[in-house]
Amino acid sequence: AQKITQTQPGMFVQEKEAVTLDCTYDTSDQSYGLFWYKQPSSGEMIFLIYQGSYDEQNATEGRYSLNFQKARKSANLVISASQLGDSAMYFCAMREKNYGQNFVFGPGTRLSVLP
Amino acid sequence: DTGVSQDPRHKITKRGQNVTFRCDPISEHNRLYWYRQTLGQGPEFLTYFQNEAQLEKSRLLSDRFSAERPKGSFSTLEIQRTEQGDSAMYLCASSLGTGGYTFGSGTRLTVV
Numbered sequence: 772a773q774k775i776t777q778t779q780p781g782m783f784v785q786e787k788e789a790v791t792l793d794c795t796y797d798t799s800d801q802s803y804g805l806f807w808y809k810q811p812s813s814g815e816m817i818f819l820i821y822q823g824s825y826d827e828q829n830a831t832e833g834r835y836s837l838n839f840q841k842a843r844k845s846a847n848l849v850i851s852a853s854q855l856g857d858s859a860m861y862f863c864a865m866r867e868k869n870y871g872q873n874f875v876f877g878p879g880t881r882l883s884v885l886p
Numbered sequence: 887d888t889g890v891s892q893d894p895r896h897k898i899t900k901r902g903q904n905v906t907f908r909c910d911p912i913s914e915h916n917r918l919y920w921y922r923q924t925l926g927q928g929p930e931f932l933t934y935f936q937n938e939a940q941l942e943k944s945r946l947l948s949d950r951f952s953a954e955r956p957k958g959s960f961s962t963l964e965i966q967r968t969e970q971g972d973s974a975m976y977l978c979a980s981s982l983g984t985g986g987y988t989f990g991s992g993t994r995l996t997v998v
Contacts, residue, residue, distance in 0.1 A: 775928070808989075814975060816929070816989035862928050873919065873942065874987070876928030
């Protein structure tokens, strides 16, 4: 079964607009972390934002915020004021305390920012 | 320290040949991870080291794959008798304990 689901293979957004990238996850663990990474065409995975399962506040990092709905097991990424440089693949990932140190990644969403 | 370095960036090899990739992590990071990413997919975990000890291996890591981290610093990933299905991006990451990962830019392998 998929542990991380990203239902949007591709998204378009107009420059300066906000966009939400969806992520749902599946775990029976009580302690886990949720991450979002950006992968531009160069291939490097760039860490964007982290949300711990026990964090009560939604995480924010500059233009990135995470809409964490624990009961729904969703962790959507919101990018405000999109820039052309935001065009990239975006991956949602989870790390579970009881399942080792490795990440499980979703299939990704390709975001294209239009001028 | 400029981050996690991977070498080479690209490798084209004929089916059946052996290839070896190198990863230099951030110097103070004690954990090192290898992931594989095929086209259109997210990265999949292969293996990880804490210092020089290989602590976990995915079932994706067949007998043809071997990884080492001899002195707890750089790591190598070798694929023997390459197959076309091995074509992928091989990503290395490092972390200090259970802290956040830093990924390298990857080695793109093409098996022809």
